[in-house]
Amino acid sequence: MKPKDLPDRFHSGLAGLRQIPTGKPQSISLIALLAIYALSVVTSLSGLAVSPILGDLETAFPHASELEIQMLTSLPALVIVPFVLVAGKLSLNFNQKKLVIWGLSIYFASSVIYMLVTSSLTLMLANSVLLGIGAGLVIPLSTGLVADNFAGSYRTKQLGIASAIANLSLVLATMLAGWLAGVNWHYSFLVYFFSAIALAFAFKLPNSKPQAQQHVADDPSQAQRGVRDIHIGKKVIRTDWPIGIMLFYFWITIIALSVPLNLSIYMDKFSIGGSGASGTLISAFFLAIMLPGLFINKIISGVEQKNNLFALGAMLAGLALMMFHSLWLIAAGVVLVGLGYGVMQPLIYDRTSNAVAPKRVTFALALVMAMNYSAIILCPFIQKLVEVVTGTDSVYVPFVTSIVICVVMFWPQYRFVKRAQKQDPVKN
Numbered sequence: 070m071k072p073k074d075l076p077d078r079f080h081s082g083l084a085g086l087r088q089i090p091t092g093k094p095q096s097i098s099l100i101a102l103l104a105i106y107a108l109s110v111v112t113s114l115s116g117l118a119v120s121p122i123l124g125d126l127e128t129a130f131p132h133a134s135e136l137e138i139q140m141l142t143s144l145p146a147l148v149i150v151p152f153v154l155v156a157g158k159l160s161l162n163f164n165q166k167k168l169v170i171w172g173l174s175i176y177f178a179s180s181v182i183y184m185l186v187t188s189s190l191t192l193m194l195a196n197s198v199l200l201g202i203g204a205g206l207v208i209p210l211s212t213g214l215v216a217d218n219f220a221g222s223y224r225t226k227q228l229g230i231a232s233a234i235a236n237l238s239l240v241l242a243t244m245l246a247g248w249l250a251g252v253n254w255h256y257s258f259l260v261y262f263f264s265a266i267a268l269a270f271a272f273k274l275p276n277s278k279p280q281a282q283q284h285v286a287d288d289p290s291q292a293q294r295g296v297r298d299i300h301i302g303k304k305v306i307r308t309d310w311p312i313g314i315m316l317f318y319f320w321i322t323i324i325a326l327s328v329p330l331n332l333s334i335y336m337d338k339f340s341i342g343g344s345g346a347s348g349t350l351i352s353a354f355f356l357a358i359m360l361p362g363l364f365i366n367k368i369i370s371g372v373e374q375k376n377n378l379f380a381l382g383a384m385l386a387g388l389a390l391m392m393f394h395s396l397w398l399i400a401a402g403v404v405l406v407g408l409g410y411g412v413m414q415p416l417i418y419d420r421t422s423n424a425v426a427p428k429r430v431t432f433a434l435a436l437v438m439a440m441n442y443s444a445i446i447l448c449p450f451i452q453k454l455v456e457v458v459t460g461t462d463s464v465y466v467p468f469v470t471s472i473v474i475c476v477v478m479f480w481p482q483y484r485f486v487k488r489a490q491k492q493d494p495v496k497n
Contacts, residue, residue: 089102091219091220092220092222092223092224093220097219100270100273101273101274103273104267104271104272105227105274106234108207108210108214108271109231109235110234110235110238110266110267111176111204111263112204112235113235114238114239114242114264115149115201116145117246118183118260119142119257120142121246125250125254126138138190140194140197141190141197144194144201145200147446148197148198148200148201148202148205149204151205152201152205153205153439154436155206156205156209157431157435158435160210160213160435165210165213165274165431166276169206169210169214170271170272171206172202172207172210173203173207173264174203175203176200176204176261177264178203179203179261180261183200184259187258203264208435209434209438210431212231212434213430214274215231216434222366225369226366228415229366230362231362231415232359232415233360234362236358236411237355238263240352240355309425310433311420314424314437315440317478319443320478321384321478322445324406324410324474328354328406328407329351329354330448330452331464332350332354335468336350336399342396350399350400350403353400353407357404357406358410360408360411361408374482374486378479378482379409380409380413381475382409382479383405383406383408384405384475385475386402386405387401387402387405387408388472389402391406392468418434422434455470
């Protein structure tokens with residue numbers, strides 16, 4: 070090799086490193102992939118800045134009701150659900166890159182407004198709606214862009230990484246928001262400024278046509294993928310909505326939420342661990358959700374129902390361990406629940422991508438992701454309903470409820486796997 074050939078070969082090698090294989094004929098640039106990852110960071114932040122400062126807000130706004138204070142945390146989630154669906158629908162006819170830029174622009178504008186209106190609770194509440202709109206427009210597109218640009222095991226891997234990034238961001242941003250609140254509660258809102266980084270990267274996202282205009286050369290049979298008839302009495306509804314996946318995601322999210330929403334009260338009731346133990350375990354819970362996403366292709370089984378079975382089994386075992394009043398057993402239980410949920414989250418997005426026609430993937434993902442936020446909103450009400458029906462407000466209620474739901478979901482998955490093993494014992 071001549072010395073003069075080295076620069077050309079060197080730059081050629083760098084060019085190769087900047088292209089990421091996708092499982093499709095075309096590759097994707099590294100900067101475009103980083104732009105998609107940046108969206109995953111933003112999707113986990115909505116409502117986050119307020120959680121460490123609720124006590125400060127009660128002091129800063131002494132005449133505000135408890136409901137008004139709590140609405141600062143709940144309003145973004147309430148607004149996100151409809152706008153996730155709006156974004157999914159818009160993706161059929163509008164350029165996804167432009168939708169992301171608009172959504173992030175609204176999100177960033179909201180983060181700036183938060184720093185300007187902290188003397189008015191009413192304006193902060195109105196701004197929470199704006200934050201929810203921006204987040205809702207971005208959330209389904211963060212996974213939709215992965216599904217659109219990757220295929221096969223490459224897509225599963227990238228969905229796992231995106232899920233891991235979102236969950237790790239949640240842990241780190243929670244810690245940062247808490248630290249900033251300790252300096253001055255106004256500074257807690259600075260965590261939303263991560264949207265500025267995502268917005269800068271968004272201009273490097275791969276250009277794509279509206280989904281309704283994509284895949285025009287695909288097999289025509291793909292256009293009917295996932296379409297089924299649903300019989301409601303004498304009425305027949307023809308739809309491609311992934312209803313089974315939507316329900317599955319809703320209920321496993323309800324199961325998983327029993328840990329972060331109730332662990333602190335449970336441990337305090339029985340004086341388990343010190344004052345910071347529950348916070349440490351909740352952080353461990355989110356870290357456990359994050360880890361499987363990094364190795365998702367190595368973890369999953371080729372038989373879909375086995376993955377469901379293993380994940381539900383881990384969550385069930387974890388919840389059972391948490392019934393013992395031992396810090397170490399509770400810690401093990403928290404990790405198992407997190408790992409089970411962490412395995413299923415990227416797989417649900419992957420299955421959704423495979424369940425519908427390519428041009429409707431982002432819309433289908435929007436439907437499924439709306440179930441996650443619906444579960445977050447409805448979980449406290451479901452818990453209250455169970456308390457009313459059972460006539461008890463015991464701290465065991467949320468965990469026992471989750472165990473019951475887990476058993477109900479586990480049994481049909483177990484029977485399916487057993488039938489599959491009998492039909493083809495070699496393969497299974």
